[in-house]
Structure formats: C-alpha cells, structure tokens
Amino acid sequence: MVDALRREYSSAELIEQEAPADALELFASWYEAACRSSEIIEPNTMVLATVDGSGQPAARAVLLKSFDHNGFVFVTNYQSRKGKEISDNNRVAAAFVWNALERQVRIEGRAVQLTAEQSDQIFAARPRGAQLAAHASRQSTELQNRAQLDQLYLEAVEKFGKEDVSRPSAWGGYAIRPERIEFWQGRANRMSDRLLYSRTVDGNWQRSRLAP
Numbered sequence: 032m033v034d035a036l037r038r039e040y041s042s043a044e045l046i047e048q049e050a051p052a053d054a055l056e057l058f059a060s061w062y063e064a065a066c067r068s069s070e071i072i073e074p075n076t077m078v079l080a081t082v083d084g085s086g087q088p089a090a091r092a093v094l095l096k097s098f099d100h101n102g103f104v105f106v107t108n109y110q111s112r113k114g115k116e117i118s119d120n121n122r123v124a125a126a127f128v129w130n131a132l133e134r135q136v137r138i139e140g141r142a143v144q145l146t147a148e149q150s151d152q153i154f155a156a157r158p159r160g161a162q163l164a165a166h167a168s169r170q171s172t173e174l175q176n177r178a179q180l181d182q183l184y185l186e187a188v189e190k191f192g193k194e195d196v197s198r199p200s201a202w203g204g205y206a207i208r209p210e211r212i213e214f215w216q217g218r219a220n221r222m223s224d225r226l227l228y229s230r231t232v233d234g235n236w237q238r239s240r241l242a243p
C-alpha cells in the first residue's frame with residue numbers, strides 16, 4: 032500500500048539565521064551533503080519540466096553536470112522533445128528530490144544554450160560509448176524497433192573507426208539561469224521548512240518563508 036509509506040520527517044531544519052543569503056551557497060552545501068550520503072544514488076539527478084506551445088508540460092530526469100552563478104548545466108539533444116520545447120519557450124523548472132535527507136530543491140528560470148566550445152569540452156570528456164550513442168540516437172524520434180537502434184550504433188562505430196568522435200551539432204548543454212530557488216526541509220507533523228529565494232533585478236536574492 033502506498034499510504035503505508037507515510038513517515039515522519041525529523042532529521043534537520045532550515046532556519047533563516049543559519050541559511051546563507053546566497054541561494055547558490057545553500058544549494059552547494061545541500062548538494063555536497065547529498066553527494067556524501069551513501070543512501071542517495073546519483074544525487075545529480077533532477078527532474079526537468081518544459082512546456083509545449085499548447086501549454087502542456089512534460090517532465091523527465093536529466094543529470095546535472097555543473098552549477099555556478101551562470102546556471103545549472105545539463106546536456107541533451109537540441110532536437111529532442113525537450114530541446115524543441117525549450118527553443119520555443121525557454122522557461123523551465125527543475126526539481127531535485129533527496130528523500131534520504133528529507134530535502135527537495137525546486138528551481139525555476141530560463142534555459143540558455145551553452146557556447147559550442149563549452150559543449151565541445153563536456154562532450155570530449157564523455158566515454159566513447161556515450162559519444163557514439165549521441166551520433167546513433169536522434170533522441171525522441173520514433174524507431175521501428177530495437178534492431179534499428181542497434182544498427183544505428185554500429186554505423187556510428189564504423190563511421191569513426193579509431194578516430195576521435197566529434198560532437199554532433201545537435202548535442203550540447205543548457206544552463207538554467209535561476210530566477211527562483213526553493214529549499215524544502217521535511218519536519219515532524221508535516222510542518223516542513225520552505226525557504227524561497229527570488230532573484231531581484233540587481234542580481235541579489237530576496238528570501239521568503241512559505242507555508243508547508
């Protein structure tokens with residue numbers, strides 16, 4: 032029964048006096064804690080939401096590659112469903128859920144393509160198999176069957192032989208430039224802490240507390 036999963040949250044709290052004024056600083060300390068936790072597999076997994084032209088949202092997991100004041104970076108195929116949706120409307124949302132720490136971080140902002148040089152660097156650091164897959168897979172397009180996908184991969188292997196694999200022009204990174212970042216810390220009796228950091232026009236963060 033799903034309802035039997037209900038449990039009390041009690042391990043930590045999030046209070047204004049102890050939280051940094053800079054949202055990125057708080058994110059960095061929570062991210063490091065998630066990386067240290069042996070109970071969290073791939074703490075860099077975030078669920079990314081985009082919206083299509085009719086207003087229909089879509090959500091999927093992507094991996095965070097890096098983050099700093101320029102944004103939260105992930106890589107993907109620019110021609111994928113998410114890539115097309117971002118090119119029409121670059122407003123996105125992302126959420127990290129770190130259950131073992133009773134924490135959630137929600138990010139809202141605009142996704143901006145990295146420069147070709149930045150994407151080249153990330154691509155060059157990937158394992159060769161993943162580089163070949165980026166050539167083989169036209170992400171989010173319909174396949175006839177699995178054999179077709181395997182064939183496309185073999186074609187990429189043969190095409191590059193022993194040569195370095197170049198970055199496909201449709202593969203690259205986005206930085207989500209955050210406008211709002213909300214930190215959620217679970218507490219007993221569902222009286223959880225929620226601190227919302229909103230970016231002001233002068234680039235600082237304004238903080239407010241939300242009801243759980």
Ligand SMILES: Cc1cc2nc3c(=O)[nH]c(=O)nc-3n(C[C@H](O)[C@H](O)[C@H](O)COP(=O)(O)O)c2cc1C
Pocket residue numbers: 073076089091092093094095105106107108111112113114170171
């Ligand atoms: C844990 C996890 C991590 C993933 N990381 C990525 C990623 O970094 N980039 C990516 O394009 N897809 C990633 N995927 C696959 C996406 O969830 C999704 O299937 C794919 O990007 C196609 O999405 P779209 O059709 O909405 O564009 C990941 C899936 C999982 C489960």
